[in-house]
Amino acid sequence: xxxxxxxxxxxxxxxxxxxxxxxxxxxxxxxxxxxxxxxxxxxxxxxxxxxxxxxxxxxxxxxxxxxxxxxxxxxxxxxxxxxxxxxxxxxxxxxxxxxxxxxxxxxxxxxxxxxxxxxxxxxxxxxxxxxxxxxxxxxxxxxxxxxxxxxxxxxxxxxxxxxxxxxxxxxxxxxxxxxxxxxxxxxxxxxxxxxxxxxxxxxxxxxxxxxxxxx
Amino acid sequence: xxxxxxxxxxxxxxxxxxxxxxxxxxxxxxxxxxxxxxxxxxxxxxxxxxxxxxxxxxxxxxxxxxxxxxxxxxxxxxxxxxxxxxxxxxxxxxxxxxxxxxxxxxxxxxxxxxxxxxxxxxxxxxxxxxxxxxxxxxxxxxxxxxxxxxxxxxxxxxxxxxxxxxxxxxxxxxxxxxxxxxxxxxxxxxxxxxxxxxxxxxxxxxxxxxxxxxx
DNA sequence: TTGAAATTCAAACGCTCGTTTGAAGCGAAA
DNA sequence: TTTCGCTTCAAACGAGCGTTTGAATTTCAA
Numbered sequence: 335x336x337x338x339x340x341x342x343x344x345x346x347x348x349x350x351x352x353x354x355x356x357x358x359x360x361x362x363x364x365x366x367x368x369x370x371x372x373x374x375x376x377x378x379x380x381x382x383x384x385x386x387x388x389x390x391x392x393x394x395x396x397x398x399x400x401x402x403x404x405x406x407x408x409x410x411x412x413x414x415x416x417x418x419x420x421x422x423x424x425x426x427x428x429x430x431x432x433x434x435x436x437x438x439x440x441x442x443x444x445x446x447x448x449x450x451x452x453x454x455x456x457x458x459x460x461x462x463x464x465x466x467x468x469x470x471x472x473x474x475x476x477x478x479x480x481x482x483x484x485x486x487x488x489x490x491x492x493x494x495x496x497x498x499x500x501x502x503x504x505x506x507x508x509x510x511x512x513x514x515x516x517x518x519x520x521x522x523x524x525x526x527x528x529x530x531x532x533x534x535x536x537x538x539x540x541x542x543x544x545x546x547x548x549x
Numbered sequence: 550x551x552x553x554x555x556x557x558x559x560x561x562x563x564x565x566x567x568x569x570x571x572x573x574x575x576x577x578x579x580x581x582x583x584x585x586x587x588x589x590x591x592x593x594x595x596x597x598x599x600x601x602x603x604x605x606x607x608x609x610x611x612x613x614x615x616x617x618x619x620x621x622x623x624x625x626x627x628x629x630x631x632x633x634x635x636x637x638x639x640x641x642x643x644x645x646x647x648x649x650x651x652x653x654x655x656x657x658x659x660x661x662x663x664x665x666x667x668x669x670x671x672x673x674x675x676x677x678x679x680x681x682x683x684x685x686x687x688x689x690x691x692x693x694x695x696x697x698x699x700x701x702x703x704x705x706x707x708x709x710x711x712x713x714x715x716x717x718x719x720x721x722x723x724x725x726x727x728x729x730x731x732x733x734x735x736x737x738x739x740x741x742x743x744x745x746x747x748x749x750x751x752x753x754x755x756x757x758x759x760x761x762x763x764x
Numbered sequence: 765t766t767g768a769a770a771t772t773c774a775a776a777c778g779c780t781c782g783t784t785t786g787a788a789g790c791g792a793a794a
Numbered sequence: 795t796t797t798c799g800c801t802t803c804a805a806a807c808g809a810g811c812g813t814t815t816g817a818a819t820t821t822c823a824a
Contacts, residue, residue, distance in 0.1 A: 347771075347821080373812060383773050388813060390771095429761070458673040460731055472736050486761035494745075497737060498752040499761070502721065509720045516675050521687050522712060530709070537713040545760030546644070546701035546714070562791090562801075588782060598803050603783060605801095 352390050354380040356404060359397050364448035367455035368398055368463065395463045402467050405449035409474045414446060417481055425485040429503075430539045432482045436475065436507035437535060440514055440526040450475075454512035457505065479504035506538055567605050569595040571619060574612050579663035582670035583613055583678065610678045617682050620664035624689045629661060632696055640700040644718075645754045647697045651690065651722035652750060655729055655741040665690075669727035672720065694719035721753055 358380035362371040373394050377384045391397040408414065415435045420428045439447035453475060456464045480500040487496060510517070517524040524530070573595035577586040588609050592599045606612040623629065630650045635643045654662035668690060671679045695715040702711060725732070732739040739745070 351771085372810080374810085383771095384812090385773070385814080386771085394812060425761075458727065465734075469735075483761065494739070494748065495752055497739065498749060499756060501724070501732070501737070502753065502756055503761075505720070505724045506717065509716070509724070512673065516680075517716070519680070520684065522716075524709070524712065533709065534713055537710055538717065541714060541717055541760065542756075543760045543762050545756065545758045545762075546640075546698065546718075547758050547760075566801080587780080589780085598801095599782090600784080600803070601801085609782060 348390065351380075351382055351386055352400075355382055355387060355390065355397060356400050358382075359401050360404070360445070360448050360452070363398065363401060363455070364451035367452075367459050368461040369459060395461075398461070398463050399467065401452065402464065405452065406474075408446055408449055414474075415478060417478065420478065420481055425482070426539075426543060428482050428485065429542060430535060432478060432503075433507055433538050433542070434531075434535045437510060437531060437538075439511045440534075441528055441531050450511060454508045457508055458512065475508070476500060476504050503542060506542065510534065563605065566595075566597055566601055567615075570597055570602060570605065570612060571615050573597075574616050575619070575660070575663050575667070578613065578616060578670070579666035582667075582674050583676040584674060610676075613676070613678045614682065616667065617679065620667065621689075623661055623664055629689075630693060632693065635693065635696055640697070641754075641758060643697050643700065644757060645750060647693060647718075648722055648753050648757070649746075649750045652725060652746060652753075654726045655749075656743055656746050665726060669723045672723055673727065690723070691715060691719050718757060721757065725749065 355376065358376045359371070362376045362379065365371070366375075373384060373387050376397070377386060380386075387394060387397050391400060415432065420431065423431060436450065439450045453473060480496065483499045483503050484496065487499060491499075514526065516522075518526075526534070570591065573591045574586070577591045577594065580586070581590075588599060588602050591612070592601060595601075602609060602612050606615060630647065635646065638646060651665065654665045668688060695711065698714045698718050699711065702714060706714075729741065731737075733741075741749070
């Protein structure tokens with residue numbers, strides 16, 4: 335076996351641990367955010383040793399960076415919402431599609447939903463790792479929101495107005511995803527099943543489209 | 550001097566320390582949230598001993614509870630936005646007034662603004678203290694938002710719809726207040742002076758009132 | 765089978781956190 | 795002046811955090 339093969343085999347075992355750690359870290363960071371997610375809990379869920387994080391990723395931040403890379407890759411895959419797909423829809427349908435996609439974590443606990451939750455955390459407790467990560471490429475949720483919003487705004491809208499409207503739209507689903515657990519408690523007591531999600535999409539789409547005066 | 554007088558004098562000195570701690574805690578919790586705000590920083594700013602927090606308030610949570618009580622009192626004072634005042638305005642003006650009031654922290658660093666910032670933190674990192682505190686009386690920002698929203702919604706709107714719309718409105722200003730510092734950085738680079746605040750109020754009021762289709 | 769490299773492991777380190785401790789300081793009554 | 799309760803203080807405690815350490819184990823080419 336060549337040295338290359340040895341490296342490959344060695345890295346196969348390495349990859350197992352790395353993958354388990356990234357997976358566990360994704361769920362832990364989705365639940366508790368970067369600061370609140372502890373290395374001990376991650377390694378416990380990954381059934382790995384604490385030191386493995388530092389051995390394989392150089393530290394907690396290195397592991398987080400890998401999670402963000404995986405998240406970016408998942409978002410870039412056309413499995414997720416596609417800019418071209420949005421453009422093919424009418425502005426109204428694009429808006430509905432956007433809201434529905436980013437509210438999905440309310441009822442699904444899949445991988446993409448966890449990534450969205452991490453983004454929701456970052457929208458509130460930005461970590462240095464994340465800030466550096468997105469420094470020169472705004473996260474997709476903002477790029478998509480801008481795309482949706484631009485089709486409604488007049489051509490001569492100022493950059494500031496576009497930014498206001500884009501942020502306004504982008505943070506609407508993030509709020510519900512982020513605060514889902516709190517909204518499930520009194521005094522709100524909102525439980526999100528598929529049907530409640532549809533009603534939420536309807537309500538938000540209606541409000542965003544036509545505003546309060548249009549209901 | 551009677552025992553009562555002695556107690557009064559003793560409590561005067563006590564009140565000095567307590568007031569300094571509550572004031573310092575308000576600013577620290579406004580800056581860093583409950584979890585992120587350390588007792589050491591609070592006592593340092595209050596020029597008090599660390600142990601004073603436990604002596605006077607029984608612990609960090611007791612001090613926080615006092616801050617929340619002070620915040621509630623400040624909000625209940627008619628210095629702040631008054632439900633009756635809102636009702637006296639047209640629905641549109643009430644909406645503008647609401648947004649303007651809750652976006653004020655962007656340009657002012659006064660006491661009420663700090664309380665609003667604490668609420669913004671809680672909307673994202675709910676502490677047990679806060680949850681217990683508001684358990685049976687929703688914070689005013691939500692009660693006011695419901696009041697504003699109800700005047701637009703049809704009488705037969707479901708409770709869930711009202712809640713959706715209320716949350717939708719309430720979190721709009723909270724987002725900008727909470728993320729002000731992040732929005733000041735690239736890639737957004739939004740600086741909020743008085744004029745930018747007015748433009749933001751205009752934009753949000755327009756979007757909330759007429760939606761994207763109305764711009 | 766052997767030896768060296770890669771990986772895992774339990775334990776400990778250094779740090780910050782909220783809290784506790786017991787002595788010292790203080791003001792007012794006796 | 796002495797005494798007593800209230801308040802302050804420096805120091806330490808215990809728990810949790812990310813990280814480091816050095817030995818044990820595993821892996822696999824030779």
